[in-house]
Amino acid sequence: MIRHLVLFKLNEGVSRDEARVQAGAKAFEELGGVIPELDFWQCGWNITERDIAYDFAIVSDVADGDALQRYIAHPDHQAAAAQWREFATWVIADLES
Amino acid sequence: MIRHLVLFKLNEGVSRDEARVQAGAKAFEELGGVIPELDFWQCGWNITERDIAYDFAIVSDVADGDALQRYIAHPDHQAAAAQWREFATWVIADLES
Incomplete structure (x- = not known):
């Protein structure tokens, strides 16, 4: 099994509320049910305010x-x-698990 | 539940084989059994060669x-x-799960 991790950083000046960003999040949320190779799928917005925090994962x-x-x-x-x-x-990081 | 994700990038010129890096990886590997707040713990080296790949997660x-x-x-x-x-x-990224 490989655990595929992806952390996203919104570009400077881009906000989560923008329609295109919301659409992008929805597209990823739906991916889990669409691609057969995915044995596990979780994605979502970061909830912690830290300077080293990315926005979505x-x-x-x-x-x-x-x-x-x-x-x-x-x-x-x-x-x-x-x-x-x-x-x-x-x-990204891919871990053997 | 909060899923806490951390992706590490080794500094320029640092290799995984260095003793200090191996010791650091071991320290994280052992953390899972030591800190009571951890309900799940997984860590390891990235296995994929991509320019956007970090080294450890x-x-x-x-x-x-x-x-x-x-x-x-x-x-x-x-x-x-x-x-x-x-x-x-x-x-890092922290997801509500």
Whole structure:
């Protein structure tokens, strides 16, 4: 099993309330039920005010490296990521679990 | 429940094999069994080569905001974080789950 972690930082001046940002969050929220490779899916907004805090995060599990690649290449993932690329950056870590 | 996520990036020129880095990883690995506020604890090295990949990550669950503060203030957490401050930076996200 691989745990795929993604932390998103909204670009300077972008707020969570913007329609495009809300739509992007919704797109990720729905991804869990759409992509078969996802054995676990959790995403949501950060709730802690700290200067090292990012804004949004995904915690997801896939079976292995091949499944991770299929998830990343999946059209619905690509579409959601394309939305977020307009207003955020992100970093990842993949843990063997 | 709050899911506390931390992604660590080793400083420029620091490698995972360094003794201080291995000791820091061990300190975090042991934290899960030491701090009572931790309802779930997972940590480990990133396994994916991507330019947006960080190096090490923690996934942990605590009951609520007070428990999160007690975890952060716990001497063993402070000691482990102090080790990592020597050779890495990190970002966090806290999700309500």
